[in-house]
Amino acid sequence: MRTICFVISCGSILAATPEFSKDVAPILNKHCVQCHRPNDIAPMSLLDYKSARPWAKSIRRAVTARSMPPWFADAEPGHFSNDPRLSKKEIETIQAWADGGAKEGNPGDLPKPPTYVEGWQLGKPDVVIDIGEDYKVTAGEDAYEHFTVSTNFTEGKWIRAAEIKPGNRQVVHHVHVLLVQDNLEAMAAASTLNAPGLSDYLIKDGKLTRIRMDSPVVNDACASDAPALPFLRGYQQGGLAAFLPGRPPDVFEEGTAKWLPAGAKLEFVIHYARTSKKEQTDRTSVGLFLAPAQPKQVLQRMDLRNFFMRIPAGAANQEVRRCHTFDRDTELLSFTPHMHYRGKDIRYELVHANGRKEVLLNVPHYDFNWQLVYRLRQPVIAERGSRIEITAHYDNSANNKANPDFKAVVRWGDKSEEEMMTSWIEFLERPQYTGRAK
Ligand code: HEC
Known part of the structure; x- marks a missing residue:
């Protein structure tokens, strides 16, 4: 032929x-x-x-x-x-x-259509815990609500995945589920509201929290002379699971799991965004999927924030930075950047102990509508002494079509019209790791 x-x-x-x-x-x-x-x-x-x-x-x-x-x-x-x-x-x-x-x-x-269990993307959970009430959302309300409920666990459990199911998608914008322990320190670390030292700088405005306008300003928290303000160094313990636009349910890496101790309570933090003209009810829940056995490694999340950022009115490219130096060998798995309407770009770099710089994630055009997680195919080893550097830019000018008010000076706050600079990083600690940076 x-x-x-x-x-x-x-x-x-x-x-x-x-x-x-x-x-x-x-x-x-x-x-x-x-x-x-x-x-x-x-x-x-x-x-x-x-x-x-x-x-x-x-x-x-x-x-x-x-x-x-x-x-x-x-x-x-x-x-x-x-x-x-x-x-x-x-x-x-x-x-x-x-x-x-x-x-x-x-x-x-036609190929076989994908099958979905109604309501749960991951299939039927082993345990379902809801907020414990039919919560009434006032028409037009923009609120952060906190619900603390008991797991009623009489023994600790390993969790291999957690899926949050919003009770009412018309009003639920996003949800965090945090683990509350009866140990006050752990609780404080998990909840920004109660974070030690930070509360002095916060104002509660109805159901929303923001930083006081006259708080000290630190846009470059990586500078060696950055003042010792709450959470500009170290990290906050991350939550158990999150529901955010575009984010898939939290399925933890093979061989890893999160630990829920006996008697654990869960705190739901729910942002009811202003989307409904009439009163609505919501009963959001979280489905937990149990791991069959104790995992090889415990999955953790570190949350890095710069609460002391400030964006001048009209600034088109305000830089805000946050760094963290690893005091032990750590395996980095995923990154979730979070900013609001003025977020423009964000970049994660790792400066290895030997000085080599590696780009972990670069988002050249950030979009508040999409809160995505970026999971590394190959985990990156952040060896002891290495430092992660996070650099974000914000556009508070009239050119930014998403900008609700370019004449405003913008600081940290829950409202989408205010700003945040937050990064969640999932990681595993590697006690045995003794290798050197490439
Ligand atoms: C993570 C969830 C998600 C995935 C995956 C996704 N979409 Fe969408 N898509 C949305 C949402 C939400 C909207 C409405 C909001 C918007 O337009 O941004 C949308 C809007 C659209 C629109 C209308 C917007 C326009 O351009 O006018 C089209 C067309 C579309 N999607 C096609 C696709 C196609 C084709 C794929 C797969 C190749 C896809 N989407 C994958 C969530 C998704």
Whole structure:
């Protein structure tokens, strides 16, 4: 047999126009439908041809512009294990499908649709704990509510995953679930509100907290002469689980788990954003998935914040920094950056003990609408003496379309109109690690 190839290519001349059933559905199932299905966060379902067809042009636009699926790290594909970006070939397939009339093809070619347990993405949890009441959310209210409930655990348990299910998606914007121990120190560390020393600088404004405008200003908390203010050094113990727009449920790395001691209480911190015109009720819950046995390593989360940042009115590129020096060998697993509307970019670098600098995560265009976690495929060893440097920029100018008020001087606060500079870093401690930095 003879194959004749032309200058262009052999395949493309004969390649059939892609069809939904055979070519497009597998791509949507893999990259899109976890959000684009009924009762999830996206506005339309892409689960079947009938629902997807009217969106063919928008789908084409979104995938060629790479605005969908949402992803903001500029790392090489493969660097992060949860990188959802489409391959060039997948994009070309969708493009050709939309340009070729968005045909259905033979429904017999459809792949098996993904199955979801109604309500829980991870399947049925072993234990479900809710906030303990049908909470009434006043119309138009922007509130942070705290609910503390008992696990009623008579013995400690290892948790391999935790999924938060908002009770009412119309009003719940995000949720944190923290572990409260009867040990006061641990509790204080877990909750910003009670953080030792910090409360002197905080004001409670209804159900929201912010830092006093006249608090000292430290935008570069990495400077060697940065003052010793609360939480500019060291770290705060992170929470158990979180629900944030675009963030998948917390599934802990294979072989790791988090520990819930006997008698543990959970604190739900829920942000009810101002989205409803009428009174609503909410009963948010967390589903816990137990680990079959004691894990090899205990998963932990360090939270690094700079509470003392200040962005002048109109500033287009205000830099804010926060660093942490590791006092023991630590295996870094994931990063979750958090800023509000003025967040512009953020970069995580590790300065190894031998001086070598490694970029861990770079987000050149931050978007408050998406609170993503970036999970490293290969954990990075932050050896004793190495230092993580986090550098963020904020755009408080009129050019930032998301900016609610460019005339405001902005400081730390719960409200989206105020700012934050927060990073969650999941890690494992490595007691045996004795290697040297590469
Ligand atoms: C993490 C959840 C998530 C994933 C994954 C996701 N989407 Fe979306 N998508 C959303 C949400 C939420 C919106 C509405 C808000 C917005 O437009 O930003 C949206 C909006 C859209 C829109 C309308 C916006 C526009 O461009 O006009 C299109 C089209 C779209 N998605 C297509 C896709 C496709 C195709 C994929 C997979 C390749 C995908 N999405 C993956 C959550 C997601």
